[in-house]
Amino acid sequence: MEALLPVKTSQSRRVVICNFTKKQNMNKKILTLIFSTIFTLNNFAQSPSIQKVNLSSVDYFFTIKDKISLGKSITEDDWKTLFNTNGYKISATSSMRKKIIKEMMIAAYNPNFKLKKDSILNISIEENLKNPYALLCNMTLSNFIDYSKNEKNLKRFRSEYDFKAIPEYSKIKLKNFLINPVDSLIKVPTINFLCYEPDAQSKEKGIVVDFNLFYKQNPSERIDFIAHETFHKYRRNFINTKLIESNAVLREIDKLQDEGIADLIDKKENLLESINNKGLPEIFVKQYYEAFQNTSDILKEFDNIVNSFLSKEISQEQMESKVNNFFLSGGHPNGYFMARLIEKAGLKNEMINNFYSPTEFIKTYNEAAKKENGYIFSDEFIHYIESLK
Secondary structure, three states: OHHHOOEOOOOOOOOOOOOOOOOOHHHHHHHHHHOOOOOOOOOOOOOOOOOOEEOHHHHHHHHHHHHHHOOOOOOHHHHHHHHOOHHHHHHOOOHHHHHHHHHHHHHHHOHHHHHHHHHHHOOOHHHHHOOHHHHHHHHHHHHHHHHHHOHHHHHHHHHHEOHHHHHHHHHHHHHHHOOOOOHHHOOOOOEEEEOOOOOEEEEOOEEEEEHHHHHHOOHHHHHHHHHHHHHHHHHOOOOOHHHHHOOHHHHHHHHHHHHHHHHHHHOOOOHHHHHOOOOOOHHHHHHHHHHHHOHHHHHHHHHHHHHHHHOOOOOHHHHHHHHOOOOHHHHHHHHHHHHHHHHHOOOHHHHHHOOOOHHHHHHHHHHHHHHHOOOOOOHHHHHHHHOOO
């Protein structure tokens, strides 16, 4: 992929835990948001005239940052303009998100707010885990401070890097990953850069990516990341959404399959190399990696819940409550473990050929688990998901 490094030249201008708490749904939503992942793509029309990459949020972020640093007042119109730029308009849709961005920008760049800045930064991660709002403030503020440290390099990167090349190179990467792809269905979503916590999300209207996070990735990681996101959109053309959404167990398996296969595109064999140094607190990296390592135990628990329902120990409503959002970070760490095991067992082609079927994913995984000494789903579990076809 190094040969695909999209840097502008004079000749060319064409053209990246297992549930911290099941008690608080609010906590799970915010903690999941912090990881990336999570990625739920819907099909949306794209005409050739639509701009594929948008940096307006980044540009206006620096405009406001400079005003704050110089002690100038920020008007409501200034904030309104910021939140109407593409990245923020897609991502910062709630008043809470806007409030965090505004207050953390002021705390990071106005020297008169040093006490507030220090109070937010000095709260321990353990304490932050009990207060997801405070945690998101902490991560956003830390990233905004990092923007100041990297500002010169970030602005040079903004002017020199050929962002317009990313969609095409990512499309090539995905096409090479798939088996007999339908070229007309490989459509890269719009890519919208902004400045917030070190994260990325896929929304109905496009991908949003923290600019500082993207800057820290190497050239291949950037291409692979967008290819990962494009895979989600491509796959949506083939899955039976109505069937998957009709059953909580299938929904969770769908997440494992969707993220597990996509992670083969952009995650390294050493998972820690992929999630370290991305601006995430060490405790999150630790819990994410622990979920990956403990996949067999987590899958066993998932299997047991379903079997409890089948043996009538719990009701369907109780089962659905237990399995809903069962896997950390939308299935990323556990799905990646499963996809890696399948690949190791020599069954990658089978997995890719059936990338639209959650049931086939589990059956292929079971074949791999028998070869590689992984957790094997019970016959009862397999029969149950097969009955849902």
